[in-house]
Amino acid sequence: MKKELAAKLHSIETFGAVDGPGIRTVFFLQGCPARCRYCHNPDTWEMNSGTAGILTVEEAVRKAKRGRPYYGPSGGVTFSGGEPLIHGEFLAEAIDALHEEGIHCAVDTSGTYFGEKSAKVIEKADLVLLDVKHTDPVEFKKLTGRDMDTLFRIIEAVNEAETSVWIRQVIVPGLNDTEEYVRGLKEFIRAVDKVEKVELLGYHNMAEPKYEKLGIPYVYKGMKSMDGERLRRLQEIAWNPA
């Protein structure tokens, strides 16, 4: 008998409007190899601490189909995390099953993991939301605790598969909130063939209480959230389709 593939689930968002185009069902999968200093979901890190149980392929399809009336022409499903690519075997099968139902599938990856099944998942996905944690390898490592080679392997894989990509970059005060950095980002992502959009996301400090609750030291303790006006100006430099 074929084993039923499943992934540890952190949570589900049923009317997601910020993780890909249109309205989406967003499955946040549990587990992440990175430890980003600004992570606002440290409760997704540990593979075995998920609170929402197990998500089977069948269950993912059933739940995704419920949202279909709201998806419109561009919505669908996004697999996020944590880092969803660590659930490669599950994702590959889940995407196939969702495609059989005609549901658009996006994968939201942090760029900090590349495993045996990652290329296959990227090939199957309709869209990859790709975080660029930092364009400088030393800063990337400092910020995430991971080496940057995984990001380059993902870029190779999306190019090879001709998968569409939305680039996402968190802008952190004092780290990368300069025009110079954003212009460098534009250069950096020229390596990605099918960029459909670049989104800058402002750092916010709302996760601080979560760290306290989990007893994890928070490196950015006391730091202010990113200024909205400054972020808008940087966004115009990064990507302004108008």
Ligand code: SF4
């Ligand atoms: S990759 Fe995402 S989930 Fe993982 S630590 Fe970084 S911000 Fe958090």
